[in-house]
Amino acid sequence: MTLPSLKIGSVEVKSRVMLAPMAGITDVVLRQLIRKYSKNCLLTTEMISSEALMQKKGGEILEYKENEYPLAFQISGHKPFMMAKAAKMLSDRASIIDINMGCPVNKVVKGGDGSALMKTPELAADIVKAVKDATELPVSVKFRLGYTADTKNYMEFAKLMQDAGADAMTIHCRTRSQMYGGKADWSALSDIKKEISVPVFANGDIISPETAKECIETSNVDGVAVARGVLGHPDLIYRIEHYFETGKIIDSVDIKTRIELIKEHLNEEIKLRGELGGIRFTRKFYPFYIRGVHGAPALRHALVTEDSYDKIINILDSING
Ligand SMILES: Cc1cc2nc3c(=O)[nH]c(=O)nc-3n(C[C@H](O)[C@H](O)[C@H](O)COP(=O)(O)O)c2cc1C
Structure with a gap:
């Protein structure tokens, strides 16, 4: 299945596979190793706290190289004006600003950041609007199926994000309560493209070309986002792209x-x-x-x-x- 390019706002993304952000992992070095194999995938930085950025803390997290484009910088926080400022500060280097609405870690949700924003959807929408106003760049959001199994609000949340101006979204097919355990439920997204016109990437448990294909077929979305699967396998994204394009599996590097x-x-x-x-x-x-x-x-x-x-x-x- 050769799939056409996606448009995330004004940015053309030629690959249906993207690197999902991982704190302490997806730094410039890992992204370069991935780019060695995949020339077109959308890369994402690890999350950058908007508050830390204001205090000029960022250091290595902000490092990038020109060959990384398209490259999304992910920001975290819960204060619209601060997220707007952070987006503005990163606009000289990012192709896309991504907003973290999925991090489950206690320290993060305690302050109202990350997946806690799924409990305050109006605030999440205000953040998207503030970021959109602050930058010319496309803005994407990354969130989960919901906060708990009983409060899976991803469908309404996705619509709200789109209405607020989000140009793309990545959905980690778990709830916050699941953290990183249990199996990602790709099928939850199967109807989402009936409601959402911007590109949607499904995320969770994609570890091979075969699982990527199964995920895309089950979720009916536009692309997949891979996180832990690239650990030790920086060629995985390229192998998935190759499978999508040719139907043929290439072995991982020896x-x-x-x-x-x-x-x-x-x-x-x-x-x-x-x-x-x-x-x-x-x-x-x-x-x-x-x-x-x-x-x-x-x-x-x-x-x-x-x-x-x-x-x-x-x-x-x-x-x-
Ligand atoms: C060590 C680690 C760090 C992560 N850091 C981030 C982050 O900074 N921002 C974010 O949105 N998600 C973060 N995630 C979540 C991943 O992007 C992804 O949603 C999750 O791992 C599920 O995908 P996977 O099964 O392909 O790993 C992190 C995950 C891991 C394991």
Whole structure:
């Protein structure tokens, strides 16, 4: 199925697969590894707190490269004027401003941010309107099926967001109560395109070309957003795109290439965060990259406790599948 490009406001998006935001994960380094394979997918930064941005905190989160376009910067917060300011500040570098209305973490919802906005839909709409007024860029929203199983308001919420001016939406097919557990319910979205004309991306549990196809067929939406599936597999989005275009499955990269990708990941994180900062930051990725290799548990332990760059490289070089 060769699918035509999508238009998110004025931005043409040639791929039906996007990278979903992940805090502490989808930094410029990971996005570059994904872009190495997928030339067209919409990439998304991790969430950037509007309040932190006002205090000029942001640092590495704000780093990006020109080849990343189309690139959405995701902002979080609950104060319309502050979200508007944050959007304005990021407008010189973003293709799209994405608003986080899905984060389930206690610390975030306690302050009324993230998925708490699904409990205050009028405020969520005011945020979209304020952000739209503050920037010429298209504005997208990311939310869940609802806050709890008994309060699944995604349909009304989606309509409200569209009416407020949202140019696209990504829906994580879980409730806030589910956090990241249980199975994502793609079928919940099956009627949403009867009501919503802007592009809709379904999200949750897409880990392969086959699950991506099943998700799109079950949800009837325009595209899919992939988060955890890219961990250790920066080629996944490209493989899904290839499957959508040709109906053919290509294998994931072999272990030798994966080791080269880990080294690149590590080296680039060190450039971004300094030697020790980069080494420690990259630790969270090793288990995903080396999953399934011979002796993975011992290797994982060695990699996530080692502070010496040379020793880490030696461990990686010892891996041969
Ligand atoms: C470590 C981690 C960090 C995340 N950070 C964000 C974030 O900053 N903004 C956001 O909208 N969603 C965030 N998410 C949610 C993902 O974008 C996605 O909705 C969720 O993981 C379900 O998709 P998946 O099954 O493909 O992982 C995060 C998820 C994980 C696992």
